[in-house]
Amino acid sequence: MNKNKMKKFETNAIRTQAERTTNREHSVPMYLTSSFTFDDAEQMRAMFADELEGNIYSRFTNPNSTEFVDKMCLLEGAEAGYATASGMAAIFASFMALLKSGDHILAASSIFGSTHTVLTKLLPKWNIEHTYAYINKPESWEQLIQKNTKMIFVETPSNPGLDIIDLEWLGKLANKHSLILNVDNCFATPYIQRPIEFGAHLVTHSATKYIDGQGRVLGGIVVGKKELIKEIYTFCRSTGPSLSPFNAWTLSKSLETLAVRMERHSQNALQLATALEKNAAVEKLKYPLLPSHPQFAIAKRQMSLGGGIVSFEMVGGINSGRKFLDALQMCSLTANLGDTRTIATHPASTTHAKLTEEERLAVGITPGLVRISVGLENIYDIVSDIEQALLNSK
Numbered sequence: 582m583n584k585n586k587m588k589k590f591e592t593n594a595i596r597t598q599a600e601r602t603t604n605r606e607h608s609v610p611m612y613l614t615s616s617f618t619f620d621d622a623e624q625m626r627a628m629f630a631d632e633l634e635g636n637i638y639s640r641f642t643n644p645n646s647t648e649f650v651d652k653m654c655l656l657e658g659a660e661a662g663y664a665t666a667s668g669m670a671a672i673f674a675s676f677m678a679l680l681k682s683g684d685h686i687l688a689a690s691s692i693f694g695s696t697h698t699v700l701t702k703l704l705p706k707w708n709i710e711h712t713y714a715y716i717n718k719p720e721s722w723e724q725l726i727q728k729n730t731k732m733i734f735v736e737t738p739s740n741p742g743l744d745i746i747d748l749e750w751l752g753k754l755a756n757k758h759s760l761i762l763n764v765d766n767c768f769a770t771p772y773i774q775r776p777i778e779f780g781a782h783l784v785t786h787s788a789t790k791y792i793d794g795q796g797r798v799l800g801g802i803v804v805g806k807k808e809l810i811k812e813i814y815t816f817c818r819s820t821g822p823s824l825s826p827f828n829a830w831t832l833s834k835s836l837e838t839l840a841v842r843m844e845r846h847s848q849n850a851l852q853l854a855t856a857l858e859k860n861a862a863v864e865k866l867k868y869p870l871l872p873s874h875p876q877f878a879i880a881k882r883q884m885s886l887g888g889g890i891v892s893f894e895m896v897g898g899i900n901s902g903r904k905f906l907d908a909l910q911m912c913s914l915t916a917n918l919g920d921t922r923t924i925a926t927h928p929a930s931t932t933h934a935k936l937t938e939e940e941r942l943a944v945g946i947t948p949g950l951v952r953i954s955v956g957l958e959n960i961y962d963i964v965s966d967i968e969q970a971l972l973n974s975k
């Protein structure tokens with residue numbers, strides 16, 4: 582790992598590799614083994630006692646997941662990490678390992694649907710409380726910090742509203758109050774935004790999205806401060822949300838192309854957003870790097886590109902929204918995002934259906950909101966399909 586420390590992003594994403602075996606393979610092999618052998622009883626004892634480093638059992642570590650973690654740490658500028666079976670497993674582990682009964686989380690109100698469910702329905706079972714703070718009211722955040730607040734949790738850009746939070750400001754706020762700043766960096770990926778550089782202590786990812794980038798596997802990861810990751814590792818080692826070696830191999834290979842994919846996703850999304858902004862059927866279009874975005878100035882400071890997600894409101898609300906989805910000929914209707922294929926979703930009836938109408942409206946998820954995950958097809962075909970569907974959804 583140290584050998585690669587001084588290299589640039591793309592090089593680290595391609596050249597970070599688990600040790601070669603005596604077969605001198607060029608690409609890393611898949612270690613589909615549940616456990617690892619010991620030379621003798623003394624080595625076995627020492628490894629179990631943490632006196633010797635090494636793989637024991639794939640619920641703890643595996644060379645494929647270690648390679649994926651080492652690579653992500655280099656890309657995010659993190660000290661350590663742990664890879665999990667899904668993004669939600671990483672987020673849940675970051676809560677359960679670091680919080681206890683009586684603690685409080687301050688969370689952005691605009692967050693992924695399942696994270697919202699964990700905060701509102703599950704954590705209260707263990708007496709862990711939360712308060713939601715609004716991204717467009719940053720002046721209110723400091724007052725919402727309580728004596729028992731231990732963590733701030735945010736997504737930026739958020740799913741699906743594309744709200745953007747000033748990470749530098751938030752990093753300072755967290756440090757002033759000795760809180761753990763936990764950032765879900767799923768939409769931007771480390772190629773576009775590195776929250777640790779702005780003061781985040783933990784970064785979580787749904788690797789299912791842009792990190793895989795091809796809609797094949799589920800995976801998650803949490804990276805950050807060594808002492809926090811140690812707690813998360815202890816929690817995961819005993820409770821078992823570990824990433825499978827097969828998925829770890831797939832995700833590590835995917836990182837080799839993350840930079841070129843994010844460049845093209847962002848270029849296509851900007852072109853689509855620019856075209857749709859002029860379309861009479863579209864209202865309130867949001868894209869981080871368009872000057873019309875309410876937090877454009879912050880986006881420009883902390884993101885190097887706009888990413889691949891565009892969201893907009895249909896003139897005509899929910900009925901036009903549904904007609905639009907039905908009129909699409911090429912774009913997929915599916916719950917994923919960050920795929921090579923362009924995907925259209927209707928958050929109010931899918932990812933955020935578990936929220937009440939009131940909760941949805943409070944975070945900007947209107948009935949007619951459509952989210953487009955702009956893929957890597959030719960931009961001409963993407964724009965044509967979406968424009969014809971808008972024309973046919975009146």
Ligand SMILES: *Cc1c(COP(=O)(O)O)cnc(C)c1O
Pocket residue numbers: 667668669670693695736740765767768786787788789790799800801
């Ligand atoms: C999808 C998603 C998650 C959850 O990830 P899974 O891999 O599906 O468990 C968390 N946060 C955001 C922002 C997401 O888009």
